[in-house]
Amino acid sequence: MSKTNFDVCIRGAGIVGRALALKLGQAKLRVALVDSGAGGSEQSPRDIRAYALNHASRQLLESLRCWPDDSAITAVQRMEVHGDTTGRVDFDAAQASQPGAGLDALATTDVQALAWIVDVPALEDVLQTALRFQSTVEIVTAPVPARLTAICEGKFSASRDALGIASHGHDYPQQAIATRVKASQPHGGCAWQWFSGPHIVALLPLGGAAGDEYAVVWSTSCEQAGRLSALSDSAFAHELEAIVNGSSNDSANQYAQPGVVSLSLIGSRARWPLRLSQATHWCGTMAQAETVAKASASPAPAKNRATHDAAHAAQGPGSWVLLGDAAHTIHPLSGSGLNLGLGDVATLSHLLLEQPNWRPVHDLRVLRQYERERKAAMLPFAFATDSLQWLFWQDLPLLQSLRNWGMRGVSSSGPLKDWLVRQAMNL
């Protein structure tokens, strides 16, 4: 393939960038995928996380023939969310598919699972392997000229910043720690979440229906995250047990009784800063971006300037578009960030591939439609996760009663529960 004749240049080879490359490449567009790590000899550490993926993400990955095999997937049959006193909501896939079970809108849908917990390295590998066989996609190590530049560089995207695209939002005073644990009992396909003082803990089942391992996502104050990261494995597991078994010092969490008696750490621990953010613009022409970047060229960091100059030389005329964490980030408490990113891939590729042949791939009308649709899809998730994290972050007794009362209300309200499940499953 000629190095100067690409339809699309995708910057960033995370899961969103790889999925977009495959989707467009399978439709015979000529795609360059910028993988800054490609060709390097250094192996980056494997991601310890497992993602909760919804039905729409599964459909997209299956259409790419990149749904990992059963050894890397666990179906979530049940989900229990516990507040910090009596609040509790539970969801059940079996109930959801039965008419008259309260989740009536789901009764007509073939609900095999509420979600799937997917091992991240396994998903990355299956996408990487598929790319090797996709002759219309070329892996490059630096941006190349193309009619459309798709920026999938994640939340710290240098290309987005270099183009002068601002993001609004705020940092959470929290960090997330991820690791893996083995439990003394099988999980039975149940995912758990506890809101307990400054802690939001999720246990995501691994190892198939009969498994006894969990991926852990523990969001907490930066101070607590620092302290927890420094603990020995056994002390960390002990503090985790205190929350999940309901004997934490700082809360009356005695209502959470998952039947998990003891936990032992089986993975390393990694930490992430958390942020709610949304780029102000998700698409534009390179020419407009150049003007904005120059106007706001009040001394950009040298690293960004270098990236921008390189990008400028490579871009030529054309358009740009943002996807995934480069466009938006939310708190991981709902396990929706990648689902939204894969939703971006599905919508953009659908719009690009369904448009009449005479419209070029960088047509701004199509890109603006993508931006409108995806901003609207993102809104309820950003609002819900931000509100929930705020509500449980407060320690006023009135708010504590209110949030636990709200959870009980959701649990007993058929239509609201139905709506929540449909949002989470993307049905």
Ligand SMILES: Cc1cc2nc3c(=O)[nH]c(=O)nc-3n(C[C@H](O)[C@H](O)[C@H](O)COP(=O)(O)OP(=O)(O)OC[C@H]3O[C@@H](n4cnc5c(N)ncnc54)[C@H](O)[C@@H]3O)c2cc1C
């Ligand atoms: C603790 C935690 C748990 C989560 N759990 C879930 C979950 O259960 N379900 C879910 O849906 N989401 C979850 N998320 C969110 C999910 O991790 C992100 O939404 C997702 O990884 C975003 O994918 P991405 O490809 O857009 O960005 P990234 O994963 O950040 O990938 C970006 C890629 O671009 C590369 N890159 C960066 N800059 C450049 C450059 N200048 N040139 C070339 N390449 C570049 C990076 O190296 C990286 O490979 C979780 C997040 C956290 C922090």
